[in-house]
Amino acid sequence: MCLGIPGEVVEILAGSPDLAKVDVSGVRRAINIGLLAEEDVRPGDWVLIHVGFALSKIDESEARAALEFLEDIGRAYQDEIAALRDSHID
Amino acid sequence: MCLGIPGEVVEILAGSPDLAKVDVSGVRRAINIGLLAEEDVRPGDWVLIHVGFALSKIDESEARAALEFLEDIGRAYQDEIAALRDSHID
Amino acid sequence: MRFVDEYRDAGKAKALSARIAELCEPGREYKFMEVCGGHTHTIYKHGIEDYLPENITLVHGPGCPVCVIPMGRVDDAIHIARRPGVLMTSFGDMMRVPGSGGNFFDSNAEGTSIRMVYSPLDALKLARQQPDRQVVFMAIGFETTAPSTAVTVLRAAKEGIRNFSVFCNHVTIIPAIKAILDSPDQRLDGFIGPGHVSTVIGCGPYEFIARDYGKPVVVAGFEPLDVLQSIHLLMLQLAQGRSEVENQYSRVVPWQGNPAALQAIGQVMELRPYFEWRGLGFISYSALRMGTGYADFDAERRFELPGVRVADPKSCQCGEVLKGVLKPWECKVFGTACTPETPIGTCMVSPEGACAAYYNFGRFSRDRVRRASAR
Amino acid sequence: MRFVDEYRDAGKAKALSARIAELCEPGREYKFMEVCGGHTHTIYKHGIEDYLPENITLVHGPGCPVCVIPMGRVDDAIHIARRPGVLMTSFGDMMRVPGSGGNFFDSNAEGTSIRMVYSPLDALKLARQQPDRQVVFMAIGFETTAPSTAVTVLRAAKEGIRNFSVFCNHVTIIPAIKAILDSPDQRLDGFIGPGHVSTVIGCGPYEFIARDYGKPVVVAGFEPLDVLQSIHLLMLQLAQGRSEVENQYSRVVPWQGNPAALQAIGQVMELRPYFEWRGLGFISYSALRMGTGYADFDAERRFELPGVRVADPKSCQCGEVLKGVLKPWECKVFGTACTPETPIGTCMVSPEGACAAYYNFGRFSRDRVRRASAR
Amino acid sequence: MKPSDREQRVLDRVERIRGRRPVVREKLITLAHGAGGKATQTLIEAIFLEAFRNPLLEPLGDAAELAVGTSRLALTTDSFVVTPLFFPGGDIGDLAVNGTVNDLAVAGARPLYLAAGFILEEGFPVADLTRIAGSMREAADAAGVRVVTGDTKVVQRGKGDGCYINITGVGVIEHQARLDLAAVRPGDAVIVSGPIGEHGVTIMLARGDLDIEADLVSDTAPVHGLVAELLGSTDGVRAMRDATRGGVATILNEAARAAKVAVVVDEDAIPVRPEVRGAAELLGIDPLYVACEGRFVSFVDGAEADRALAALRRHPLGAQSAVIGRIAADPPGLVLLNTAFGGTRICDLLVGDPLPRIC
């Protein structure tokens, strides 16, 4: 519905507190962060970018938790596959 | 000072009595003849054209007279040259 | 790329795929609608269906901002662009959307200036740079995009820029979902909820789906593992007999959404009493227009519009595809009269459109592909 | 071509040449000024000097409409053309006339629209066709051309065309001739009178030259035999001790001129109290501007003009060339710094300009040419 | 009938229709006709091929192969209309020379001579022209070719864009191999000579209206040396194409259609610089469709792929060459992409330019 890309804030632009320079894989653009005025965006934060605006600040702890869950599932699956393989060898 | 070209009136344009189609050696353009309103310009007349306007009607009898004069001078010259040549042969 | 690559891991996909398969009751058919065209795009672009058992069907929903624009609105935009001195701007997505007499590229070929911008702020910048032109921004998109338009208009107002206006075509997602839920020919088992629109509206607005219609909703991210995990969460709810709203995409979507964004929309725009959606017809209170306080920036008021309702071509079945009733290939003109080169319907235009996604990415038989793609 | 080819006959030229030679008093130098640049062009283009004895010198006069335009007027025209929406028009002759910062082509390269027209009526037509542009016609020329401008303005007024105006640079020939006659460094034996300007003003205005200054005047046509015959007529007057105004060009020039044309000029234009001529400086009552009744069509009033007087380049000796005091090649920069590619003075631009005519057509030694051209 | 059978019937019909003779449906030329995708192909086939049809033109290769006397010549032409004229990594001048050299090189020819036609817009700075001519000379020297004839036209302001350059190149084909996209066959390897999309993304950013910055430079370079390295290493090269307008994906589709094979590409094998990927993600475009100006794709006998790759990597321009896929028999005419995620999808021609998008 709407293309949104995560980018890292590298600089809050002096003079325009609504604007931050955001880096996406080495390319940079000034992004309007006015919609995150409450969130105290700082360099190092990651934000979701849509049509030149930051729509939300990415919650790194949520991200970590979700990824751990996925990794657990992955690990469990690997174990099962290994078990399956072992059982075949038997 | 001003490029002027003789052209032959081939048609008075219907609806715009100020305009005449004029032919210059096979090329035609509509020319404003308003400055010759007194002259009763008609097809077959020759006019002097300058920047899209007819400035004067060419006076064919004057032209003929002038040319005759030039031809006389030319003929007289030819006669002299011939006489000169004859005198050399002698 | 952080927050991207880690969600494209084939190993974890296989694990999720196995878990999903385990949850399938034999003989039962599952139909989930991904509301958002972004998900449709992800599904085809990454080949997510390759990880799903045959009895899970993904049904493509109405959440493609371009696909729901009716022909008459494209014509209206071209009408405005033809006025002398107008520089029309919009997102690249709109350039190939067919109006009744051609798309924006065709219109430019006939003499208009319709330019792509990356952001509505870029349109405003053009207005600043070219004070002798009337710069119009054709705004499209759901609640995700509307705040950007609103902030841009606020900025234009603050700077006193007089040669800028918005041709507003923002739509709201909830009425569309409701229309689908109320449609008699629909049988869905759950919804993959739109992730990015939820950064603005939050997850609360979906609760009526779980509560009143008994269908689970999982708000999902846009990487393939996000989608796969959301399907897993939906299958879990079904297996456990639950119907709740869950947020798979909690790294990006706050449950409450973005209040500042909602506030900006509320300040600048107001709900239209009704709006025509391509294929779906008129839906009440389903779209936004400039509010009376910002009427000066309303292109619909600044330029007289014919506002003619143009009927969809007879052969077009976009409505059925947008409601998820038909698969793209089931449309009578799919791939023959309607192709990305010569689209009849909007769904064939946007990369998010179900027909375009299927045509561009998925147009082949699974069996032949499996043989060909073996490494 | 009738009225053209019969006046280019080499046989008759030889006859006239012989008659002219006969009239030369041995040891006497004859200097005739052809007032009109059209005659200068004819003289070089057809090689008339090849028919003249060494002791007859033709001196090139000021009658080249382009050559007398001062730099400041070119700059003014460019200034107008730079105003947004302006479409400036003029005759092709003006396109390469140098202003202080380049000519019209250079100006177009920087972004103006200065277009050539064949007739002022064509400029008016452009105004009709492009009502959203301000079409300006830069009028140049002597009394020959002024009636065309006047009639065009009358027509614009009649049609109520509001986006047309004239940047008037018409000049009058008599004050220029008088300035030359009054110049102390001048010794002329007679004048080849300007044929086409005389179609408008007639022959009467030259009588003061014969009467007050004792110099013969022969109003001449523009074909080479016309010029040669006029020289013959001048030589005859001198031989017979007469000084009269004669009309060699009676096929075209009525003695009274064209009253309708004079009336049109009088209706639309008025004499300027003074006007700057390139190289000659300010000459009183020597130029025309829009009359108060047609002020609406006066580009000088419609557009604010800097009206800066730009001094001629130091090295430029156009004034001396225009007065006939210097031969083109006697100018210090002739053919080195000043060439048709990089003209310093206006006389190097127009095909009627003495320097251009000499450079383009006559730049070689008679002796070498006689050997080379032998058939 | 089962739904999947019905689906297959629809898809078969779609493929049949795609094989039909192309027709230009538009009444007016649009930018898409110049983008190198489907619209361009249709225009070329329906109008130019139709009008000019002859066996030398028909392959529509990078260069035509001509017999003159006892020699085999290659002839190619391209007009360059890039905006901006000067961009990080190059300018229209070296771009034009390299582009022409590359078309000759990938046709298997040794580039020899260039003819250069300039269409200048009134008002174009002479200093820029001098600079462009200098770049052309440098590029020509680097590639060992000479500009032997030329032409200059000036068009009115508003009828050009500063400077357009057409370059036609003549080369000589000295090796024995018959390079032809139609010769590609199942089992062949698909090799790309370096990271993709740098030129196109650099140009997009250099235009300035996206306000995006990146440390990217155009990949414009002459590949004739690299090609020579490759051709010298193996006889297994079936065909090569430089990946210009339309990018790598367009070439793969041309191969699939010309040889009636399936091209199967592995997404994670395709070299893409992070900045290119970043810009592409931000704009919603796919680097596979973005132009390169110093990269080419070669189709090489699978058994010779390692040898070919090693040869390419020996050359500095080819250090990041990679085998990105292989040729299969079925489904003919399609390009399939195995995604990094483990799925498979079609990778079709685009209609026009890849457009920045928000959804």
Add this chain to the structure above:
Amino acid sequence: MKPSDREQRVLDRVERIRGRRPVVREKLITLAHGAGGKATQTLIEAIFLEAFRNPLLEPLGDAAELAVGTSRLALTTDSFVVTPLFFPGGDIGDLAVNGTVNDLAVAGARPLYLAAGFILEEGFPVADLTRIAGSMREAADAAGVRVVTGDTKVVQRGKGDGCYINITGVGVIEHQARLDLAAVRPGDAVIVSGPIGEHGVTIMLARGDLDIEADLVSDTAPVHGLVAELLGSTDGVRAMRDATRGGVATILNEAARAAKVAVVVDEDAIPVRPEVRGAAELLGIDPLYVACEGRFVSFVDGAEADRALAALRRHPLGAQSAVIGRIAADPPGLVLLNTAFGGTRICDLLVGDPLPRIC
């Protein structure tokens, strides 16, 4: 010193300065740089020749002569930017093909192959493009050449003028003669292959802003057959040039400069159609500077002039061929015109296009 000696000294200095290395003084390109006169020559010599300098380019002929294998090739390129695209007697399509064929023919080559590059403006009617391609095909068939490769670009509306075409031609030189303007020598005859200026005047009138009508059609035609006729008739041909931009006068000046000779032309020997003359008189321009697209000038050993003329006149395209002048030794570098009136004048290069004038 006598005035005539002083004058001669000035003139000698002028000629020395004219021989100096050309410098482009303008900061911006103007239309004059494309008109084929002095400004064009200066631009080409000061910028392009300076940048690309090599012995193959240096003759700046209609086509470069190249050795490939055992063959001698001719290569020429031209961009066509004519307005209007369709005009009495032809269109940009056949004009482009004929123009290229002619550059090859007058270089003594047999035209073989064409490469065609199109720059189309957004909004250009597809029907017009189809028509143009058709004309090109017909012209190519008439000249026995084939379009073997091409390129299409589309530029934004306002950055083109409908359709620009670049054509590059390749021909083979089979005869032994070395044709070279520098080989022209005193005593040679100057022959023009037909009436001059018809193309240029037709185009001026076809633009419509002069509102002048005439029964004139462009002289666009391929002259390779006529050239073959001429070359077959005598070994005395020193050089040929097609009289395009800048007209016959420009070619004569090029010959005078290249061979360091005087070219002496008789005005009344030059074939000019009455309508061309009429239009030229009305506009104040000289037909000698007006472009033709199907006429060429040849320089032929004076002793062979009759034979050459007879050969040319046998061919329908050359029926009105005429000897218009001859070569003299002095003054070198100048073109002299013996006027019909019996005088003599210089006939120099123009700076830019001949401009309609009123004075």
